Amino acid sequence: MPTNWKQIITMGTLTxxxxxxxxxxxxxxxxxxxxxxxxxxxxxxxxxxxAADDREIKEIVMIAFNPSVSFGKIxxxxxxxxxxxxxxxxxxLADNDVETARKNAKSTLARISHPDxxxxxxxxxxxxxGLTGEAKGFFRIVDSGTKDVEWQQVTIxxxxxxxxxxxxxxxxxxxxxxxxxxxESAPVDGAVKIFNLTKMNGHWVITNIVTDQIATDxxxxxxxxxxxAQKAKSIPNKPLVSPQGGAKSTN
Numbered sequence: 317m318p319t320n321w322k323q324i325i326t327m328g329t330l331t332x333x334x335x336x337x338x339x340x341x342x343x344x345x346x347x348x349x350x351x352x353x354x355x356x357x358x359x360x361x362x363x364x365x366x367a368a369d370d371r372e373i374k375e376i377v378m379i380a381f382n383p384s385v386s387f388g389k390i391x392x393x394x395x396x397x398x399x400x401x402x403x404x405x406x407x408x409l410a411d412n413d414v415e416t417a418r419k420n421a422k423s424t425l426a427r428i429s430h431p432d433x434x435x436x437x438x439x440x441x442x443x444x445x446g447l448t449g450e451a452k453g454f455f456r457i458v459d460s461g462t463k464d465v466e467w468q469q470v471t472i473x474x475x476x477x478x479x480x481x482x483x484x485x486x487x488x489x490x491x492x493x494x495x496x497x498x499x500e501s502a503p504v505d506g507a508v509k510i511f512n513l514t515k516m517n518g519h520w521v522i523t524n525i526v527t528d529q530i531a532t533d534x535x536x537x538x539x540x541x542x543x544x545a546q547k548a549k550s551i552p553n554k555p556l557v558s559p560q561g562g563a564k565s566t567n
Contacts, residue, residue, distance in 0.1 A: 369472050373479060373520050376428045377511050380436070380522055381462065382485040383443045387421035388457040390414055390450050414451040418444060430514065430521045439525075455491035459502075464537070468508070475515045480528070482508040484537050506535035 379386050390409055421443045429436035450456055462485050469480040488502040508531035512524040532538065 366472065369477070369520065370470065373470070373472065373477055373513060374467070376513070376520055376522060377479050377481055378462065378465070378483075379424065379428060380439065380511070380525065381481065381483055381507075381509060382487075383421070383425065383439045384446060384457070384487055385460040385462055385485050387417065387424070387443050388446055388450075388460060388487065390417045390447060390457075409451050414447060418447050421447065427519075428521055430516065430523045433521075433523050433525075435525045436522055453492075455489050457487060457489050459486075459488040461486060464506070477511075477513040477520065479511040479513070480508065481511070482506065482531070482535060484535075504537065506532065506537040508532045508535065 390413055422440065425436065425440040425443070429440070446457075462483050464482075464484040466482045467479070468482060469478070471478045484504060484506045486502060486504045488500070491499050491501070493499055508528040510526045510528060511522055513520045514523050515521075
């Protein structure tokens with residue numbers, strides 16, 4: 317075979333190999349880029365999921381922190397407009413208002429609680445008993461809320477979570493004693509509670525609630541002596557007027 321043909325074949329082979337190597341390099345770069353994109357997308361998804369879990373868990377915890385604050389007030393309902401809680405024990409609550417409040421509390425607490433959570437069931441029963449007492453005119457919650465929320469620890473795993481949170485709650489009530497006097501009470505109390513949660517059917521639910529009594533006792537709000545405004549006041553046979561603004565809540 318002529319020398320020139322050998323050179324041509326050799327050069328052609330080298331050119332072919334060089335072209336293949338270039339394609340392989342391009343393919344490798346493309347695979348690396350695709351891997352980086354997928355990893356980045358997964359990281360973004362994980363961050364979005366973590367943020368969604370954090371929001372859902374904190375919302376659930378604040379509902380359950382003090383159920384009487386969340387569900388204790390029975391609103392006067394006219395169509396779809398709420399005019400606020402009754403401020404007088406002499407006002408008879410409409411049956412549909414009481415039933416609406418009871419159904420709302422029951423369905424919400426059932427949604428955020430594990431079926432086996434004993435503490436959750438006790439809280440739900442306490443709320444229902446309180447609503448029954450209000451309906452019968454034993455007392456009336458006219459204002460309530462939660463403030464000074466501090467998320468001391470929030471640990472979220474794939475299917476379990478643990479939360480330690482401190483907060484201050486207040487509930488302003490009116491009631492009538494055996495002498496016919498209307499008493500106003502507005503206690504302000506702080507608490508530190510530990511919540512355990514699990515993910516069930518794609519949503520977080522509470523499995524247990526424990527009050528850290530030592531930490532609760534050491535909160536500054538609980539060390540202070542109650543002010544005159546916080547002490548129960550007796551107002552003989554005089555219905556009270558609800559303060560403006562209604563319930564307040566902070567995150």
